[in-house]
Amino acid sequence: MKRLIKFILITLLLLASILCVSFFYVLWHYQSEASTKRDCGVIFGAAVWRDDIPSHALRDRVVTGAKLYNEQRISCIVLSGGASTFGAHEVDVMKKVLLEKKIPEKAFIEDRNGVDTESTLSNLDPKKSYVLISNDFHLARIKHLAHRENLIHFDLHASQYLSGRYPKEPYFFFREVIANIYYFFHLDKINAPKKIPPALEDKFPL
Numbered sequence: 001m002k003r004l005i006k007f008i009l010i011t012l013l014l015l016a017s018i019l020c021v022s023f024f025y026v027l028w029h030y031q032s033e034a035s036t037k038r039d040c041g042v043i044f045g046a047a048v049w050r051d052d053i054p055s056h057a058l059r060d061r062v063v064t065g066a067k068l069y070n071e072q073r074i075s076c077i078v079l080s081g082g083a084s085t086f087g088a089h090e091v092d093v094m095k096k097v098l099l100e101k102k103i104p105e106k107a108f109i110e111d112r113n114g115v116d117t118e119s120t121l122s123n124l125d126p127k128k129s130y131v132l133i134s135n136d137f138h139l140a141r142i143k144h145l146a147h148r149e150n151l152i153h154f155d156l157h158a159s160q161y162l163s164g165r166y167p168k169e170p171y172f173f174f175r176e177v178i179a180n181i182y183y184f185f186h187l188d189k190i191n192a193p194k195k196i197p198p199a200l201e202d203k204f205p206l
Contacts, residue, residue, distance in 0.1 A: 022177045022184075029139040032156035034073060038129040041065045041074040041157075044138065045081025045090040045114055052088040054097055056163050057135055062094050064159040065133050066101040074131055076107050080114030080123065117142060121149045129153035137173045141180055148183075 043065045046058035054062065068074050077098065081090025091110050099105065114120035121142070124130065130151070132142050136158040146154055166172065182188065 018181055019177065022180045025180060026137060026140040026173065026176050029143065029156060030136040030158065032136070032139050032158050034068065034131040034155035034157040036155060037073055038131045038153070038155060039074065040076040040078050040109065040128060041068050041131045041133055042078040042080060042120065042124065043094060044117060044120055044132070044134040044142070045079075045094075048084035048087055048090055048093050050086045052086075052093055052096075054093050056161075056166060057159075058090065058093065059097060060135065060159040060162055061133055062097040063101065063162060064157065066098055066103050067160075068131060068133070068157065069103055069107060070101075076109055077103065078109045078111055078124070078130075080111035080120040082113070082115035118145050118149075121145050121151065124149070124151060126150050126152065131155050131157050133157050133159055135159055135172070137169065137176050141176055141183065144180060144183055 043061050046061060047055040048058065049055055065074075065077050069077055079091045079094040079098075081094065084090055084093070089112060091112050095105070095108060095110075098108065111120065111123050114123060117138070126149070130153070132139070132146065132154055134142055139156045139158060143156055
């Protein structure tokens with residue numbers, strides 16, 4: 001009985017330590033900002049609301065990409081996303097926002113198969129350099145998966161919050177903490193579809 005209790009305590013301590021490390025790993029990337037000029041910016045897709053309205057997360061990411069382009073930090077913008085639940089494709093909604101910001105369409109590179117973070121990164125040309133643009137809580141996972149996809153020349157850049165922080169941000173943050181553990185231990189490679197398990201998927205659109 002004592003051995004069992006000891007085993008349980010050690011296991012709980014180990015799990016708590018892993019969670020703690022992942023927690024601070026995600027938090028550590030919150031202030032990421034591109035410091036060098038790169039070939040392209042990469043905007044990671046997010047939810048599109050009804051009537052083809054970009055969610056706050058999607059608009060925040062796209063506007064940040066437009067700002068970097070106008071500052072001549074990047075010379076092209078990769079729009080990566082998938083089909084939306086309610087309307088237009090995420091890429092089409094991104095294009096609309098960028099055109100409103102006077103970004104020339106010739107600067108766009110469309111990736112309509114960027115259905116998740118891993119897909120977006122695997123679709124990039126590793127010979128080019130990138131600024132990877134997303135919400136601050138998402139950047140740690142992006143970095144880990146970018147290394148897994150053999151991307152070398154990249155910076156992370158946290159998107160600005162145009163309408164304030166998100167009400168469900170605690171959920172999004174905790175999801176990233178779990179997702180980083182999931183990918184760090186390569187659990188997606190163990191007889192499973194190469195995605196976060198359904199319980200960890202994005203049930204609450206950004």
